Amino acid sequence: MLFSICLTLVFLLQLSAGIVGFVFSDKARGKVSEVISNAIVHYRDDLDLQNLIDFGQREFNCCGGISYNDWSQNIYFNCSSENQSRERCSVPYSCCLHNEDEAVVNTMCGYRVQTLDYLEAGEYIHTNGCIDKLVNWLHSNLFLLGGVALGLAIPQVTFYKAFM
DSSP, X not given: OHHHHHHHHHHHHHHHHHHHHHHTGGGHHHHHHHHHXXXXXXXXXXXXXXXXXXXXXXXXXXXXXXXXXXXXXXXXXXXXXXXXXXXXXXXXXXXXXXXXXXXXXXXXXXXXXXXXXXXXXXXXXXXXXXXXHHXXXXXXXXXXXXXXXXXXXXXXXXXXXXXX
């Protein structure tokens, strides 16, 4: 009996999460923007967060939230005169364009690119932000995610009916 109650509860939670996901999918951009901006500010504070941001920027070929200049929100990468970091006006290596023909990887390819204009920076790094790319990915995979949730729900309902 307890198992059936737990199974019903899990099913209802999955169902409500799916409904909320579809209903509020248009608000995804605002939430993604908030999460990415916060992650940029705390980039060097948490190694796991840093690795997640680097993975996302490499996978989506993007840099920052809206553009590469968003990295000025981070205390290590901002261009203020008070910042004495070697990374001043730079962006993380994960923003860099990767050339497969290079024998040695240039990990300083994002050095001082925030001082360059958009076209000049585009020769070294991805200049487009990650927010639009991530939101587009979420929207294009929304039905896939819904299908997976439905695929998990059907056996639960079938199993529940078999034991009731």
